[in-house]
Amino acid sequence: MDGLEPTGMAGLRNVRLTLQFDGTDFCGWQAQAHERTVQGVLQEALARLLDGERVTLHSSSRTDAGVHALAMPVGFRTASHLPLKAFVLGLNSLLPDDVRVLEARDAAPAFHARFSARSKTYLYRIQNGRVALPLERRTSWNVRPPLDVAAMTEAARFLVGRHDFSAFRAAHCDAASPVRTLTRCEIGGESPGLVTVVVTADGFLRNMVRIVVGTLVQAGAGRRPPSWVREVLEGRDRRLSGPTAPPQGLFLREVEYPESPGEPIFRPES
Amino acid sequence: MDGLEPTGMAGLRNVRLTLQFDGTDFCGWQAQAHERTVQGVLQEALARLLDGERVTLHSSSRTDAGVHALAMPVGFRTASHLPLKAFVLGLNSLLPDDVRVLEARDAAPAFHARFSARSKTYLYRIQNGRVALPLERRTSWNVRPPLDVAAMTEAARFLVGRHDFSAFRAAHCDAASPVRTLTRCEIGGESPGLVTVVVTADGFLRNMVRIVVGTLVQAGAGRRPPSWVREVLEGRDRRLSGPTAPPQGLFLREVEYPESPGEPIFRPES
Numbered sequence: 313m314d315g316l317e318p319t320g321m322a323g324l325r326n327v328r329l330t331l332q333f334d335g336t337d338f339c340g341w342q343a344q345a346h347e348r349t350v351q352g353v354l355q356e357a358l359a360r361l362l363d364g365e366r367v368t369l370h371s372s373s374r375t376d377a378g379v380h381a382l383a384m385p386v387g388f389r390t391a392s393h394l395p396l397k398a399f400v401l402g403l404n405s406l407l408p409d410d411v412r413v414l415e416a417r418d419a420a421p422a423f424h425a426r427f428s429a430r431s432k433t434y435l436y437r438i439q440n441g442r443v444a445l446p447l448e449r450r451t452s453w454n455v456r457p458p459l460d461v462a463a464m465t466e467a468a469r470f471l472v473g474r475h476d477f478s479a480f481r482a483a484h485c486d487a488a489s490p491v492r493t494l495t496r497c498e499i500g501g502e503s504p505g506l507v508t509v510v511v512t513a514d515g516f517l518r519n520m521v522r523i524v525v526g527t528l529v530q531a532g533a534g535r536r537p538p539s540w541v542r543e544v545l546e547g548r549d550r551r552l553s554g555p556t557a558p559p560q561g562l563f564l565r566e567v568e569y570p571e572s573p574g575e576p577i578f579r580p581e582s
Numbered sequence: 583m584d585g586l587e588p589t590g591m592a593g594l595r596n597v598r599l600t601l602q603f604d605g606t607d608f609c610g611w612q613a614q615a616h617e618r619t620v621q622g623v624l625q626e627a628l629a630r631l632l633d634g635e636r637v638t639l640h641s642s643s644r645t646d647a648g649v650h651a652l653a654m655p656v657g658f659r660t661a662s663h664l665p666l667k668a669f670v671l672g673l674n675s676l677l678p679d680d681v682r683v684l685e686a687r688d689a690a691p692a693f694h695a696r697f698s699a700r701s702k703t704y705l706y707r708i709q710n711g712r713v714a715l716p717l718e719r720r721t722s723w724n725v726r727p728p729l730d731v732a733a734m735t736e737a738a739r740f741l742v743g744r745h746d747f748s749a750f751r752a753a754h755c756d757a758a759s760p761v762r763t764l765t766r767c768e769i770g771g772e773s774p775g776l777v778t779v780v781v782t783a784d785g786f787l788r789n790m791v792r793i794v795v796g797t798l799v800q801a802g803a804g805r806r807p808p809s810w811v812r813e814v815l816e817g818r819d820r821r822l823s824g825p826t827a828p829p830q831g832l833f834l835r836e837v838e839y840p841e842s843p844g845e846p847i848f849r850p851e852s
Binding site: 332333334380382400404409410411412413414441442443444445446447449450451580581 | 602603604650652670674679680681682683684711712713714715716717719720721850851
């Protein structure tokens with residue numbers, strides 16, 4: 313449902329929402345017939361709030377089934393004059409408890425949740441240990457061999473910068489160009505039994521973060537030297553990289569847009 | 583199923599396991615006909631591992647529906663000569679993914695998971711904010727009014743020590759004495775939006791931690807002064823204390839036993 317606006321919407325209000333959701337029980341973001349999706353349940357709640365007005369929702373990202381969002385921006389145009397507060401409190405009273413609106417803004421007319429994004433940050437959580445912990449199973453990937461955070465950090469350094477990421481895109485990726493600029497790829501190992509990967513880029517190819525994580529884990533587990541990741545990158549072939557890490561460890565953490573000072577915003581404060 | 587041992591079991595091996603479970607989809611610890619319980623699924627897995635030998639499981643605590651365990655000790659006597667490793671890896675391959683065995687020990691003949699316990703520690707997690715966060719909803723209680731951690735800490739101090747906790751026990755509590763010794767009641771507020779309560783005692787009455795938390799929240803939200811908690815304690819009447827906090831924020835964190843040096847132990851290390 314993402315795409316360019318139909319003509320004749322210039323006079324409409326442009327609303328931006330920030331969502332959090334637990335992706336476990338969703339078949340991803342994008343609406344699909346007969347499947348429970350974040351876009352589907354949000355569109356349904358919006359139709360009730362807007363008394364039947366149908367809006368087209370854009371999101372910053374089309375997350376896969378099982379992937380979570382700490383803060384995902386979405387946008388839509390509407391003829392409604394409801395206060396911003398209603399888009400937060402009203403929608404939250406209509407939505408199921410695995411998705412919530414964290415804030416609402418009146419965005420500039422040109423704002424588009426996907427096309428206006430400057431950069432996106434994802435977090436990936438790895439539960440590193442011989443036993444797959446029940447309390448972590450919905451929000452992490454259990455990796456059994458001990459991971460060497462220093463080796464993963466060394467390997468991650470090869471990925472930072474502007475590169476052709478063809479080795480890190482799914483076969484069904486439909487992006488026109490495989491070139492992306494990674495500005496951050498940080499490995500965290502402070503908490504015992506938990507290894508995190510935080511990645512920021514101007515955009516991501518299909519499954520890119522999950523393939524990056526699957527590849528870094530090969531180096532972390534000592535199956536490959538860190539420098540192998542450079543060879544994989546330069547080879548530009550998906551068959552060279554590691555496996556795709558599973559979805560439940562992945563969180564969309566933040567999407568950054570150009571500054572928009574003075575934009576009306578409603579965020580319930582505690 | 584907890585209770586004193588039948589006679590004639592003196593020659594049997596006494597095995598102690600430590601479990602972690604996500605309590606969301608369990609009707610608590612204790613086996614019940616037609617309900618999914620931790621004891622029920624563990625007993626079933628043990629019967630398969632032990633090739634039909636039926637054992638009686640004791641646990642340190644009879645947790646309620648929805649309550650989690652980070653590390654819950656359980657014990658049973660068996661005629662089996664299986665290596666300890668089999669009780670961890672074998673059971674974990676038979677158990678559903680919301681419960682796992684973290685370690686196994688050959689305990690002393692007199693060990694009993696409940697009666698040998700010296701103290702127990704529970705953690706309670708409160709997600710403090712106007713929006714109930716989807717990614718926290720299974721493992722915390724969402725409290726909307728801003729909580730004053732200093733006021734809760736002051737209130738908690740009245741509970742530490744040896745007291746009659748009649749005001750903090752559920753109506754259906756069947757403990758013979760309402761006297762318990764609380765050695766710790768600490769409020770943590772370091773992470774934004776998260777307030778934790780950690781409580782250690784020589785034992786707990788039915789729903790005691792949850793009523794303590796519900797009562798401390800009254801002080802934290804400014805509805806009552808911290809000194810009110812002393813009045814509640816001294817009143818020894820359940821009608822004086824706060825509401826019972828919901829189960830999904832509660833975690834059995836640790837149970838402490840007398841030292842048992844040299845006890846054979848198997849714990850998979852990463």
